[in-house]
Amino acid sequence: MIQSPRGTKDILPSTINAWQQLEDTFRRVSTLFGYQEIRTPIFENTEVFMRTIGENTDVVGKEMYTFPDKGGDSMTLRPEMTASVARAVVQHNLTATNPLQRLWYVGEFFRYERPQKGRYRQFHQFGAECIGSAAPEADVEVILLVAKLLSDIGLKEFSLEINTLANREVRILYREKLVEYLIEQKSSLSPESQERLDKNPLRVLDSKHPLDRVAIESAPTILEYLDDESALHFATVQNLLTIAGINFTISPRLVRGLDYYSHTVFEFVSTALGAQSALGGGGRYNDMFEEFGGKHTPAVGFAMGIERILMILEQTNPTLYKQNTPDVMMITLENESYPFSQTIAQLLRNDGISTVMDVQGRSLKAQMREADRLGAAITIIIGENERTSGQLTVKNMKTGMQETATQENIIEIVQKMLRLS
Ligand code: HAM
Numbered sequence: 001m002i003q004s005p006r007g008t009k010d011i012l013p014s015t016i017n018a019w020q021q022l023e024d025t026f027r028r029v030s031t032l033f034g035y036q037e038i039r040t041p042i043f044e045n046t047e048v049f050m051r052t053i054g055e056n057t058d059v060v061g062k063e064m065y066t067f068p069d070k071g072g073d074s075m076t077l078r079p080e081m082t083a084s085v086a087r088a089v090v091q092h093n094l095t096a097t098n099p100l101q102r103l104w105y106v107g108e109f110f111r112y113e114r115p116q117k118g119r120y121r122q123f124h125q126f127g128a129e130c131i132g133s134a135a136p137e138a139d140v141e142v143i144l145l146v147a148k149l150l151s152d153i154g155l156k157e158f159s160l161e162i163n164t165l166a167n168r169e170v171r172i173l174y175r176e177k178l179v180e181y182l183i184e185q186k187s188s189l190s191p192e193s194q195e196r197l198d199k200n201p202l203r204v205l206d207s208k209h210p211l212d213r214v215a216i217e218s219a220p221t222i223l224e225y226l227d228d229e230s231a232l233h234f235a236t237v238q239n240l241l242t243i244a245g246i247n248f249t250i251s252p253r254l255v256r257g258l259d260y261y262s263h264t265v266f267e268f269v270s271t272a273l274g275a276q277s278a279l280g281g282g283g284r285y286n287d288m289f290e291e292f293g294g295k296h297t298p299a300v301g302f303a304m305g306i307e308r309i310l311m312i313l314e315q316t317n318p319t320l321y322k323q324n325t326p327d328v329m330m331i332t333l334e335n336e337s338y339p340f341s342q343t344i345a346q347l348l349r350n351d352g353i354s355t356v357m358d359v360q361g362r363s364l365k366a367q368m369r370e371a372d373r374l375g376a377a378i379t380i381i382i383g384e385n386e387r388t389s390g391q392l393t394v395k396n397m398k399t400g401m402q403e404t405a406t407q408e409n410i411i412e413i414v415q416k417m418l419r420l421s
Contacts, residue, residue: 007113007121009307018310018320022153023106026126029149030104033141035128038103040084046074051291052083054259056199063111077110080258082285082301085129090294095132104128106306118276118308127282127303134298136236139264139284140244142302146268146280147246154317155309157272158279161251162237165202165261165283166222166230174222175201185215205253221252233263260285264300272312279312280304325375327418328355331367333383341382344392344410351411353418371397377421378414396421 004010011019030037046066053060065077078084085103088094094101106126113119128145130138143160150158165171179201186194190209197204205216226234241248248266256265265283273279282302289297313320328348332341341357348355356374358367364381371379379395386392392405396417405413 005121007115007119009120009122014323015310015321017322017324018313019306021320022126022306022309022313025149025153026104026106029145029152030128032148033102033128033145035102035104035130035145038085038088038105039107040078040081040088040105042108043075043077044084044087046076048083048087048292049076049079052086052258052260052288053080054200057203057257057259059111059257063113065110065112079109079111081105081107081109081125081127081303082129082258082260083288085131085301086288086294086297086299087292089131089297090289090292095294095297098132100130100132102128102130116276118273118305118311120307124306125280125303126306127280127301129299129301131299131301132297133300134286136233136264137240139237139300140240142282142300143241143246143266144244146302146304147244149304150268150279153309153313155312157312157316158268158270160246160248160266160268161254162241162248162264162266163251163254164222164226164230164234164237164263165255165265166226166234167262168287170222170225170227170230171262174220174225177220177225178202178204181219182215189215200259202255203257205255206257216253219253223250223252230263237264256281256283260288262286266302268304270308270312272315273308276308278305279308323375324354325377326354326356327376328353328378328380328414329367329371329374329376330355330357331364331371331379331381332358333364333381335361337382337384337387340387344380344382344407347407347410348414351415353411353414378417380410380414 049064050060055061059079064079067075069075089101104127108122108124110122112121115121128142130142182197182201182204186197188211190207190211192209193204193207193212204212205219207216254265254267261283263284267281268279270277270279280303284300286298289295330341330345332338345355345357358370377397379397381393390406392410393402394405394413394417395402398421403413
């Protein structure tokens, strides 16, 4: 049997209701905050990600699905959306009409990672980007959007961690200090961290390897090196979050896995998930738009992993997984009755009442069993009698109560029965 590729998942009807409800919430909450949806291609020129995410990150260095297309151009399945959004904003000069762009998105992303619970090669993100403001108020706006979203989907098992990666000058200085410190510790570090020390030293702080714990705990933090601008930005973010009643912890070693960040970075961490506990994260990126030939455009955004949110909701909110059930099942007793049965079904559907019919010519018993299995609230039996007399029997499947209707008042009777059931 051919199976779906490793690290990918089919989303089957049994879980689709949860996905759709989440997506509805994303749409509603984004709109509440004045964000508009953007959709971009699933693949981009490889350069889009190389230039922004950073060649020495795991995402670009190890995880991208990159291939030459038939014309010989290098293409990549998008591993994230921020770079694609920036590319699109520059390409369509969106900031010319409105210098502040508030955009949101939902879709599938691709990273060639080692699959495990909560980590896939094709996964889904919901995210938003606030483009065109350097102010800390914008950082807080996107965090408030995530907080509202999580609260509206009934997810309480998370904490918010924040940090600052400061401006470029501070970051360069801090990087030097960190490298000086880590070089002294080099022999005790894990092999991965020794490698990262050369390529991407800030990422050593992210290591979960037991060998690295001691060195990381005593490492200098960026907070010790902040200049006035970076300190003020970070303090304002904290102040506004406090005023908004959002709990957070400062996590001076939070560096994130993508290279484009400056100033605020944050992560929503689940207290209910195992190793893959990052529900979502984001931060400020002020230097991305120049990479696409745009003018300097400060921006901030986040993305949440939908699979990880659903892993928690599966435990805490199983009603989200309830499958859709039809309002009515037409029970058709013989072939000659199909046209009439279909007419009634169309009448009901046109009024917004979901109605299914048997399309396999099955027996009365089999059709009743099917109605049960589908969870239809009502059945309407159509046989020769009904067809000739025009008198229809409408049955409430829960109470067993029956009512007689005609083609003229069937909608009224079904609506009333649905209200009562
Ligand atoms: P990220 O931290 O790389 O950020 O991804 C955001 C979230 O996507 C993660 O916290 C996680 O929940 C989910 N995720 C990432 N990789 C996987 C995977 N292999 N399987 C399942 N879930 C995964 C970004 O992507 C940035 N673009 C966020 C951002 C937006 N920063 C500024 N604007």
